[in-house]
Amino acid sequence: MTKAERALETRERILGAACEVIAEIGFENVSMRKVAEHAGVSKALLHYHFDTREKLFAEAMTHSFAQTGTDLEGEDGASVPATVLLARIVRTMLPTDAELRQDWKLWQELWARAQRDPAARHLAVDLYDQLHTWVAGAVERGIASGEFQQCDVPALSTLVLALSDGLGIRVMLDDPRVDLATARSTIWAAIAPALGIGPEFPEV
Template structure:
């Protein structure tokens, strides 16, 4: 393996470990040594790649986000826009263990963003990317005639807000909210605007 490949593999291992440790103990309790041990690297090597835990946290969030984006982009152009949009909504809820971990990272980021300017900027940037994913699915559906014409920005913002609200309730394991009910409710809210059947699509 070439040096560049080894370096990239090490960074990936560190970032995956950081996501797991931050989700487990929270940012305030995390120590660089904990991440190094979890990743199987020395603390010195960890500091070589990430000078501070703040930089590590930001990179870990971006890494986690990119993994979700890669999954969403796979075969997106070969399925109906309604399926793509349903997959996006599904991925923005804590629907499996990996996405529950991502949600824990988001919740850590929300708290930090209230007090830390760099975390605030990162949060806004990540929401911009989420907004873009949703907007592109809506735009494609409108272009093919699958969706009715609508205010793309307003509808994208509404979808993100609904996912955030239901996602928090799901993370808290609120007995009044199930995953199926959350997805169905979100879709019913937007179905009239998009001119689609009210049932959540089979993804």
């Protein structure tokens, strides 16, 4: 392993540890020492890669976001139907499993910080722009293939994100009225008419 590869591996380990610690105890309670201990690195090495908590938080959020979007298309790549891809995106935008619940805790920290920190607010807006692009790409792919009818793609993307946020919060709260199946089916039933598809959430 080269020096550059070792540095990248260390950086990834630190970011993974930061995500776990922030999700567990909240950003306001996080110290660089706690992240370093969790990552199994020295505090000096942590500061070499990230000189402030704020930079570490921003990089951790970006890292979490990037990890969430990987391998949605699976081994089939471009042959995955747009309906399946969009359903996978919807599933991934909800706290479906332990890893995604951790991502949701990070988003909740970002929302809270964005209210009083311009840098966090800009980061949140940028990540939402990427989410819009992610959803819009799947919808446009479905329109191009004939799976979906023509629709207002930006408006539909906004609707998917808004419903995912609202229903995802209810799931995170363990609200008995909204479980994961309800959240998925509610989102799909809301967007299906615009796409010209059936209202049943696909098995993906």
